[in-house]
Amino acid sequence: MSTPPGRRRGPSKGDRRERAILETARTLLARKPLADITIDELAAGAEISRSSFYFYFDSKLSVLVALLHGMAGELGRDAGPWLDGAGPDTAALREALTPLARLWREHGRMLAGALAAAPGCPPLAQWRAELRSAHVDRLAARIARDRAAGLAPAGPAPRVLAGLIDDLRTAALAGSADPEALVDDLVTVELRMIYADFAEDHPAG
Amino acid sequence: MSTPPGRRRGPSKGDRRERAILETARTLLARKPLADITIDELAAGAEISRSSFYFYFDSKLSVLVALLHGMAGELGRDAGPWLDGAGPDTAALREALTPLARLWREHGRMLAGALAAAPGCPPLAQWRAELRSAHVDRLAARIARDRAAGLAPAGPAPRVLAGLIDDLRTAALAGSADPEALVDDLVTVELRMIYADFAEDHPAG
DNA sequence: TTACTTCTCGACAGTACGTCGAAAAACTCG
């Protein structure tokens, strides 16, 4: 359900069409959820007939999955320093969250739509699961390390806590109209979840 | 879009049908999302023809909305002691979360499905918004009180923090296969988000 | 019975999906 059925290889005219479909989808998804987009629209955007669409993708879902896979890399990047570090490293966490928030600002509707459609749609569910566990695994390991080193207090099992943090992050970014404005607060809150008390500089509030 | 179009009042045979539709919907929603349920199934479950369905509801969405409204009360109940109290009251928070988790265990698929379908569907979006702000408003007020009383440290604006807590709670409960197992961890984490450091009894972890 | 409301359903029209097979366009190689 996720691989183009007809085309094999060769960088040619059909490639431009495939791109056009993807591009059209990206544009439309910025305005409305997948369910409200018809194959007709996608085909029209790429200037081909509806049936021709099926030469490139076998459903509009496949288009979304392709789009998402093209973005999977970006979503995890910049998280390295934070995830591989130790202790309540405010700066590193902010460095991880800032680009992520930018991505959500740019593609929020698409990502939120994909997330919402994920249950009840295996390929999307799998994409989400992979993304999630890529984050949760590393974060859980970090939490365990910090606890062993006496840097973080005991609490929920590392995997559970990491899962909660991932949930929070995703839900917050997905729900916000201005994700970038949320970064500082997310930093504070994620650190509190892991370290409870830590040296923070409160803006007088 | 949310009121039965044909019927007015009178406790009669049609009432049983309406109940039957609702009941069928509840059952089916426990197994699959709204999008995968056809009006035919709903009608069949109530032993009427598809067109008769439209005498009672004007779309399957209306059925879901009706179901959800019938549940809105339960979702907020038991939160009073926690929301109206002060300070890191572990017990009160647990008393609020436990029945909520039970509700999510019983109707999780339905609630999660409704939440997922909310963006791009005004009546559901409004239901979700009302539910959310009912919680966020009171929680934000509580946080502000606690800060003023010196019980909680400064941090994100109360409304923002309350929003993050609501996001976390909802996402975590929606994503978990066993919500009730999550209660203790949610208690810990929500308290940390508000109070950072507070007296907690860590199970050796 | 009559008159009225409540309820039921078949028939129709609309929209979107996905498949098939014929054929046009593009490319390959002799």
Added chain:
DNA sequence: CGAGTTTTTCGACGTACTGTCGAGAAGTAA
């Protein structure tokens, strides 16, 4: 160039689901 092959296109078709309309059956009350 031109025959053979692969890539690409599309109209026609069948299916599934949605929502509406109007005729009429069933229930209720005088």
